Amino acid sequence: MTTLEKYNGVFKKLFSLNEEQLNEQLVYQGIPAWDSIGHMEMVAELEDVFGIMLETEDIIDFSSYTKGIEIIQKYGVEF
Amino acid sequence: MSDGFSLDYLGIQKYIRNRYPLLMIDYVDDVLPGKYAKGYKNLTNNDWFFREHFPGDNIMPGSLQIEAITQMCAIAINTLPSMEGDTVKLIDVKSRFIIPIVPGDKLLIETKIESFKRGLAKCSGKGMIGDSIVCELECLLLAENEAKKYLP
Numbered sequence: 001m002t003t004l005e006k007y008n009g010v011f012k013k014l015f016s017l018n019e020e021q022l023n024e025q026l027v028y029q030g031i032p033a034w035d036s037i038g039h040m041e042m043v044a045e046l047e048d049v050f051g052i053m054l055e056t057e058d059i060i061d062f063s064s065y066t067k068g069i070e071i072i073q074k075y076g077v078e079f
Numbered sequence: 080m081s082d083g084f085s086l087d088y089l090g091i092q093k094y095i096r097n098r099y100p101l102l103m104i105d106y107v108d109d110v111l112p113g114k115y116a117k118g119y120k121n122l123t124n125n126d127w128f129f130r131e132h133f134p135g136d137n138i139m140p141g142s143l144q145i146e147a148i149t150q151m152c153a154i155a156i157n158t159l160p161s162m163e164g165d166t167v168k169l170i171d172v173k174s175r176f177i178i179p180i181v182p183g184d185k186l187l188i189e190t191k192i193e194s195f196k197r198g199l200a201k202c203s204g205k206g207m208i209g210d211s212i213v214c215e216l217e218c219l220l221l222a223e224n225e226a227k228k229y230l231p
Contacts, residue, residue, distance in 0.1 A: 036227070037199075037226075040198060060231055
């Protein structure tokens, strides 16, 4: 499984999305499932999947699907 | 020896926002902030829910058993530094009800915080009458103000 597939898998599983919905338009609070609770669950799941621990400022900056890729890369994860 | 402390009915209300008739715990015997909380609720025939649930067959509603256990979990969370009085909401729960709880029972409640990160707590808990487990659950709780610190 590629890194992108793992990343996408988190969004699909937690937010019940399909591949076509994973794009730059997917943003925090842009869909009902990505609310405050969804955000916390997503961060926890990404940390488990990639074996990383996100800094507070990165969790706050994680405002979209696209921005998330940029943030995850900061932790040495290559897409 | 435990490093925890106990809370009476007034002490409980310093930490969680639930109030009568939906404050479902009477006493906390032992709480270690962020780790566990144990205590009890005494059930009497005067409890408001017994009269209608059910007439002639009084048992404590399962939803209120969940409420009692999650409130005990909230005690373990809200006794952490700076968490006093934070609203703790139930997000997800998997529960099992084994033996009916009736007037006269003393419901012993034991809870454990499996993990607590950024306002999100994974918890487990059980209710006991004497040595018998009468209900148990696993749940996900959100401490609202704590979680807000991490939102975009």
